[in-house]
Every structure is written in structure tokens, then in C-alpha cells.
Amino acid sequence: MKVSFLSKSKSYSDIDNIELISWRELIDMNKDHLQKIETYSLNLIKEKMKKYKEYTSLIPVSMGKDSMVVAYLIRSLYPDTKAIFNNTSLDCADTYLMVKAFPNCEIMNPDKGFYQYVDSDHMIPTRFARFCCRIFKVGVMVSKLDHEHPYLMWMGMRNEESSTRAGYEDEWINESEWGSTKWQGVLPIRKWTELDIWLYTLWKNIDINPKYKKGYSRCGCHCACPYYTKTTWVLDRYFYPKAYARWRKILRDDFVLNKKWLIMNCTMEEYETQAWNGGTFRDEPTQEVIKEFAKYNNLEVEIAQKYFNKYCSECTYGKDKEGNPKPTRIKSKEVLAMNMKLHGRNTNKFLCKKCLKKLYDMDDKKWDEHVKSFKQAGCALFDKEE
Known part of the structure; x- marks a missing residue:
């Protein structure tokens, strides 16, 4: 040619x-x-x-x-x-x-x-x-x-x-x-x-x-496609502002609902504008991330910091690049809250949900009952009962 x-x-x-x-x-x-x-x-x-x-x-x-x-x-x-x-x-x-x-x-x-x-x-x-x-x-x-x-x-x-x-x-x-x-x-x-x-x-x-x-290299699913580039997001904002705004609101709501500060180690703005279509944004949270998490969850910053990058001290999940067992990372705010509620807020030893249930002989029903009672009692570690 x-x-x-x-x-x-x-x-x-x-x-x-x-x-x-x-x-x-x-x-x-x-x-x-x-x-x-x-x-x-x-x-x-x-x-x-x-x-x-x-x-x-x-x-x-x-x-x-x-x-x-x-x-x-x-x-x-x-x-x-x-x-x-x-x-x-x-x-x-x-x-x-x-x-x-x-x-x-x-x-x-x-x-x-x-x-x-x-x-x-x-x-x-x-x-x-x-x-x-x-x-x-x-x-x-x-x-x-x-x-x-x-x-x-x-x-x-x-x-x-x-x-x-x-x-x-x-x-x-x-x-x-x-x-x-x-x-x-x-x-x-x-x-x-x-x-x-x-x-x-x-x-x-x-x-x-x-x-x-309009400048797009492909015309499939727009706004929400994780394989679109960040350049495409700029085009979306200009040519399809309503669809763009709708998707960004969904991202913000999802971030708050699923406590993605703990999963992604990023702020809400970073998630919305850079990180939503990928994995963990950074290895360790910045002070800005911790403070934002504390603000949205009505926690003191010192307590909020304990929620980040916690691993189960009992079990492992997969192996790292060197072939060594990787400890199971705990991403659920509820599980982290249960650790601090049962072991004290100053604890340095955390367990995943499976290990925590085993230690306290809890099935799913008992777990849910405990969580509900802590919420009803107004414990700040947990989300408020709706």
C-alpha cells in the first residue's frame, strides 16, 4: 500500500x-x-x-x-x-x-x-x-x-x-x-x-x-467503557455532557458507598478523574486520602488511619513475585470496624472476616446480628443504621 x-x-x-x-x-x-x-x-x-x-x-x-x-x-x-x-x-x-x-x-x-x-x-x-x-x-x-x-x-x-x-x-x-x-x-x-x-x-x-x-477512534460504549483513554474522557465531557455528568455522579456515589478510599488509596477526585477504570491507585494512602475518608465517615483522623492497608495475620491469599505467600488484604470497612470493636481501637492485629468468624464462633447470622447491634448503639466505627 x-x-x-x-x-x-x-x-x-x-x-x-x-x-x-x-x-x-x-x-x-x-x-x-x-x-x-x-x-x-x-x-x-x-x-x-x-x-x-x-x-x-x-x-x-x-x-x-x-x-x-x-x-x-x-x-x-x-x-x-x-x-x-x-x-x-x-x-x-x-x-x-x-x-x-x-x-x-x-x-x-x-x-x-x-x-x-x-x-x-x-x-x-x-x-x-x-x-x-x-x-x-x-x-x-x-x-x-x-x-x-x-x-x-x-x-x-x-x-x-x-x-x-x-x-x-x-x-x-x-x-x-x-x-x-x-x-x-x-x-x-x-x-x-x-x-x-x-x-x-x-x-x-x-x-x-x-x-x-468528533475525534473518537472507536464508537462503542461511551463514558463508562474502562478501555477508553483519558483523552476520550475529555471528548465525552465536551460532546456528551449529560452522559458524562451522569457517569461521574455514579462514580462518586460508588466511591462513597463502597468505601473505595480503603481499596484504591486515592481521593474521590482522583478516583473520578484518573483511577476508576484500574486497580489500586497507590500503595500507601496520603494524608489527604485519610482525612477525606475520616470526614465522610465521621471518624477521628487517628482512627481513620487504622482502616488503611490492613492484612489478616492468620491467612494468606496467593503469592507475590518472589513466590512468597501474600497475606489477605482486608478491604471491607465493616470487617475492619469489627476488628477494632472486638479487639480495641488500638489493636495492631487484624483478621479477615473468615478468620474473625472462626475465632468468635460466628456464622453469617450471628455476624449480621453483632453488626446491627453495634450500629444501633451508635458506634462511630460502623456506618449508621438506615
Whole structure:
């Protein structure tokens, strides 16, 4: 592929010598290449259609650039092929307007939307613990379609997207999400590059999601996607202020409800603007973190400090990089409060809930009864009884 954007120059700072070319010129320069990859993909589609002639073809579309190209290729050969859109309930208005206008496309809605799920289950997706794709992106389709019916899924995944997808072949089955279904996936554009996608899209005048034109590199779940970059958060705040504000309020409420000062070692502002989509923010809490935790929980700073980075003195959980057993970290404010209530506020020995229950011969019912009685008595170590 030819990608000649610049004339010869000694430095990128020498802007007077930079000669930009138009998209149309770049398409013309690469017309042979685009026709070649188009022919390859169309032949692959016809080959797989013949191989799986007893299957029902479906095109899962997200209104992103890759799935739109796949839909264009498939329908250029088989115009009546049905598309399906898995409504994550988290896409932007631009995407929903686009999918409503997309012909022969079934919108699959979840039983409970993302925000409802977050509210009822108190789950915030992170890069290390995601539930959103499983439940809202793939899960909706899996729950709606017949597992015993042979479906041929035309997918828009490409090898260059990630190290995982680099190993994908033309035929692919999502075993972890689809389970024991009779479905088969085919990846007709897996060898295409991102530049291929954009040049082909412009060449064939394929619809483009307006979100790309606003500076986004992808158009999937916005605001709450843990894989979006912090640069994207800036775009969200500018282009989708209501959705941005709604998500930030959810983050603040979650931070307070789940006492994430103790889990993340960060302030509420740091969590909201930097840390919510990852793990522990820092190894040790700063004085600002401790003071903020004390303020929100009506504790003296000296007592509040005892809640941070406490480990069970009896049991371990996993191993560190050197292979040594790691003590179980206690993150629950309730468990830490029980330690100080039962052992005294000046205790330096803490136990996890399992070990504490074992020491005092408590089952879950007795534990809850003790916690309730301490709250009703007005003990400042515990959250107030609601």
C-alpha cells in the first residue's frame, strides 16, 4: 500500500515543505490494493457461504467502521442478509440514530440496561474486571438467538487490533461467550489494516458514525467503557455532557458507598478523574486520602488511619513475585470496624472476616446480628443504621 502524505523534508517542523494530499488522491494511489483486498474478501464470503449453505447468515453490527464494511461487502453479494445490533444501552445518541436508519436490522435489547445493572448490583467495570461485554454486548445476542439453530456470523474483527486477535483465522468461534451453540463465525476483513478500512469506506461512500468525526477512534460504549483513554474522557465531557455528568455522579456515589478510599488509596477526585477504570491507585494512602475518608465517615483522623492497608495475620491469599505467600488484604470497612470493636481501637492485629468468624464462633447470622447491634448503639466505627 502506498501512503505518501509528505514530500521529502528534513524535519517535520519544516512545515513549509510539507505537502498534504487529499483522501481522494490517496484512494486513487491505492486503488489496485483496495480492489485486491476487496476481491479477496468477496471470494472468501462466497466460499464460506457455499461451505455453510445450510446456515442462516447474520451480520452483527455495532455501527463502527469495521462492521459497516463487513455489512457492505456481504450485502453487495447477498442484499437480503439480516443484521443484528446488540443494544448495550450504553451507546451514544449518534449510534442509536444511525442504527434506527440501518435497513433490515434487528435491535436486540437487554432485559435490564447497563445503568440499572450498576444501580442494582453496585458493579463498576474496570480493565481487570469487566462484565459489560459479556452481559450487554455478546450476552444479549446469546440470550435471544436459538442455540440449536445454525447461524453464520459475519464478524468485523481484524488481526492488527490486538495480540489476541492476531492469531485469528478466517473461521472463528467464540467458545467462551457462545457456549455450546451451533454457530460459526467468519472474519472476512481480518487481514485489513485500519487505513484499508478508512480508504475503502470513503471510496465506497459507506456510512460513517458521526462519533468518529468528533475525534473518537472507536464508537462503542461511551463514558463508562474502562478501555477508553483519558483523552476520550475529555471528548465525552465536551460532546456528551449529560452522559458524562451522569457517569461521574455514579462514580462518586460508588466511591462513597463502597468505601473505595480503603481499596484504591486515592481521593474521590482522583478516583473520578484518573483511577476508576484500574486497580489500586497507590500503595500507601496520603494524608489527604485519610482525612477525606475520616470526614465522610465521621471518624477521628487517628482512627481513620487504622482502616488503611490492613492484612489478616492468620491467612494468606496467593503469592507475590518472589513466590512468597501474600497475606489477605482486608478491604471491607465493616470487617475492619469489627476488628477494632472486638479487639480495641488500638489493636495492631487484624483478621479477615473468615478468620474473625472462626475465632468468635460466628456464622453469617450471628455476624449480621453483632453488626446491627453495634450500629444501633451508635458506634462511630460502623456506618449508621438506615
